[in-house]
Amino acid sequence: MSENPPNVATVLYVDDEELACKYFARAIEPDYKVLTAPGVSEALAILRQPDCKVEVLVTDYRMPGQAGGELLRVVEQHYPHLVRILVTAYADKEVLLETVNGGDIFRILEKPLDMGALRSALRLASASARERAARRHSMLAIEETVAFLAHELNTPLSTIANFARTLQRRVNSDEPERGLPLKAEIGNAAAHMTDNARYCLSVLSSFVESVKRACVVPPARLAEGSAAQMISAILNSYPLTPPQRAAVAVDVRQDFTVRASPNCVALVLSSVLSNALRALEGHPAPSLRFVVAHEGRPYISLEDNGPGIPPAILNRLLIDPVTMHGRSGGSGWGLIFCNRVMQSFGGHLRVQSEQGQWTTVTLNFPASEKEPA
DSSP: OOOOOTTOOEEEEEOSOHHHHHHHHHHHTTTSEEEEESSHHHHHHHHTSTTOOEEEEEEESOOSSSOHHHHHHHHHHHOTTSEEEEEEOGGGHHHHHHHHHHSOOOEEEESSOOHHHHHHHHHHHHHHHHHHHHHHHHHHHHHHHHHHHHHHHHHHHHHHHHHHHHHHHHHHOOSOOOSSOHHHHHHHHHHHHHHHHHHHHHHHHHHHHHHHHHTTSOHHHHTTOBHHHHHHHHHHHSOOOHHHHHHEEEEESSOOBOOSOHHHHHHHHHHHHHHHHHHTTTOSSOOEEEEEEESSSEEEEEEEOSOOOOHHHHTTTTTSOOOSOGGGTOOSOHHHHHHHHHHTTTOEEEEEEETTTEEEEEEEOOGGGGSOO
16 A cells, blocks of 8 residues: 555545445545545444544445445534545435435545546545634634633733722722721722733733734644644744745754643744844844753743843843833733743743843743653
8 A cells, every 4th residue: 555645635435345445545545545444333433533533534325234324414413524425326316315415415426436526526525624624723722712811811800800899899988097098099009900901901912913923824733733843834824034934943852742722832932933033123144943852841942143132121021011122012011921821831931031142932831741742
C-alpha cells in the first residue's frame, strides 16, 4: 500500500464485499487515507476511537444486518461533521428516498462506481469536510476565549458592584460617620471603581486587538496541539511583509503539545509577535527568534534585537499599565492581559530585556505540558 502524502483527507468506506473495499482503496490511494469496514457495527467502532480523524464517510446501502441507511442516521446524530456519500445500485433508488430525505447526504453514487465521478465527489466532499472542521473549531475557540473573558472580568466587575452598594448604603444611612468621612470614602471608592473599570475595558480592547491579529490563523491547524505547529500556522497566516518574514527564525529544540487553551495561547503569541514587530520598526537589521523547548517546564520564547525596555518600565510591565508606545495607541494592558491568559491555566509570562540590545518574552507552560508532541 502506498504511503499517503501529509494532510490528506481520511475516508471511511463501508461495504460487506471485501473485494469492493480493496478496489475502492486501490482506486483512490494515495490521494486519500482509506479506512474500510465490512458493516455498520465495525464502522461505528472506528468512529468511536478517540483519535479518529475520518472526514468523509462512503457507505454501501444494501448490506447484511443493518443497512447503510441505519449507519447514516447514527452518523447524522452523533457525528454530524462527517460528509456522507451513499453508494447504491440503480434498483435501490426508490427505496432510498426516505433515507435521503431524512439525512444530510452529500452525494449518491451508483454501482458499479465510475472512477471519474468518485474522485470528483471525494474532492468536493473533502473540501466540505475541511470547511465544517474549521467552523467547528472556530466555535470551540469562541467558547474557550469567551469563557476566559467571563472568568477574568468577573472579579473586577464584582468589585465595582460591591463599592457601589457600599456607597449607596452610606449615602442612604442616617448613622453617624465611622472611619473615613463620606466624601473621602466616595473619592477612594471612585478611584478603585475607575481602576477596575479601566482594567475591564482594557482586557476587552486587548482581546479584540489580539483576535484581529490572530483571526487569520486557521483554527483547525491549531487543534493539532504542537507548539511548533502553532508557531508555523501563525507565521504562515500573519500579515508579515517579506522583510519581516525573512527576519524571523524558529528554533525547535524539543516540541511539546499545548494542551490547555490552544486558541488563547495563539492569541498571546500573536500579541507578543505584534509587540516585537512594532519594537523593530525602522531597525536596519531586525531579528526575531522563536524558541520551543523545556528546561524543567515547557516554554515558547520570542527574542528580538530591538531597543530593549528601560528598567523602570520593565519592572512594572506585568503589573501596571505602562507602555513605550503610547503615541502609537499602546495602552500598556496588552502584556498584562497576556500574562493573565497564561496564568489562567497554570502558566505565566516572563519578560527579560537589555536596554538598547534585546528583549525576550517567554510563555512558560505547566509541567504537564512537557510531553513531546
